[in-house]
Amino acid sequence: MDDYQKTKAYWDDVFAKMSSSLRDVDSTGYAAIDEGLDWIGCKDGRFLDFGCGSGMMLLRLAKQFNAECVAVDLSGEALKTAEALFALSERCATTRKGSVEILGEMPEQSFDGVILSNILDNLSLEVASRTLEAIARILKADGRVFVKVNAYLERPALEEGLEHVEGPLYQESSGLYLLNLDDDAWRSLFSPLFYCVHEHRVHLGAEGSHVNRIYLLKKKEGRA
Numbered sequence: 523m524d525d526y527q528k529t530k531a532y533w534d535d536v537f538a539k540m541s542s543s544l545r546d547v548d549s550t551g552y553a554a555i556d557e558g559l560d561w562i563g564c565k566d567g568r569f570l571d572f573g574c575g576s577g578m579m580l581l582r583l584a585k586q587f588n589a590e591c592v593a594v595d596l597s598g599e600a601l602k603t604a605e606a607l608f609a610l611s612e613r614c615a616t617t618r619k620g621s622v623e624i625l626g627e628m629p630e631q632s633f634d635g636v637i638l639s640n641i642l643d644n645l646s647l648e649v650a651s652r653t654l655e656a657i658a659r660i661l662k663a664d665g666r667v668f669v670k671v672n673a674y675l676e677r678p679a680l681e682e683g684l685e686h687v688e689g690p691l692y693q694e695s696s697g698l699y700l701l702n703l704d705d706d707a708w709r710s711l712f713s714p715l716f717y718c719v720h721e722h723r724v725h726l727g728a729e730g731s732h733v734n735r736i737y738l739l740k741k742k743e744g745r746a
């Protein structure tokens with residue numbers, strides 16, 4: 523299932539409207555996210571943000587660690603937004619438009635860390651697995667990954683506004699996908715390639731009602 527045309531159209535629309543409200547900020551506004559990003563960071567390191575959106579998280583690494591930054595997204599409008607945000611703080615990132623196939627073109631062991639924020643759970647299980655394999659290949663030994671995903675939905679919340687596609691994959695009426703995996707299922711997906719070193723919950727939104735899960739991963743020794 524590699525059809526993300528509706529996803530691309532959705533995010534192109536969102537980011538086309540965002541460019542006028544961009545602000546140069548030092549924090550994501552959430553301590554658990556800032557600390558997770560700092561955990562994957564290292565001075566003068568090279569970092570990839572796959573499904574970067576506005577690029578706000580990657581920009582934090584650029585500022586905190588003088589990092590060299592590569593941003594990948596399916597949405598050309600997201601990449602334009604990320605470029606504009608980096609320009610606000612007089613920094614730049616290399617941008618690549620596309621999906622997991624772009625990762626296959628990148629050299630092995632060429633990144634110190636990778637951000638996967640609210641992207642793995644927007645993919646099918648098969649594409650999410652392929653993405654993790656590609657990330658393990660391009661990460662240096664001991665490279666680190668920041669993963670953030672939505673909360674696991676139980677019934678009946680799962681049935682509200684979501685259509686079942688296959689297995690754990692659901693689709694919103696907007697066209698966005700939700701890969702609805704519980705903690706054990708995410709840990710099993712990570713475990714052949716990564717150690718899960720830390721796990722956190724972050725409460726988002728005005729009243730903190732929207733919970734996201736953060737997994738901080740380290741590449742396993744001996745993985746290409």
Ligand SMILES: C[S@@+](CC[C@H](N)C(=O)[O-])C[C@H]1O[C@@H](n2cnc3c(N)ncnc32)[C@H](O)[C@@H]1O
Nearest residue numbers: 526533573574575595596597600620621639640
């Ligand atoms: C929920 S947003 C997250 C943005 C950002 N990572 C964040 O956490 O703020 C999902 C992003 O992933 C991108 N995206 C969705 N499917 C993708 C795919 N198959 N390949 C690459 N990028 C994708 C979207 O265009 C969008 O920018």
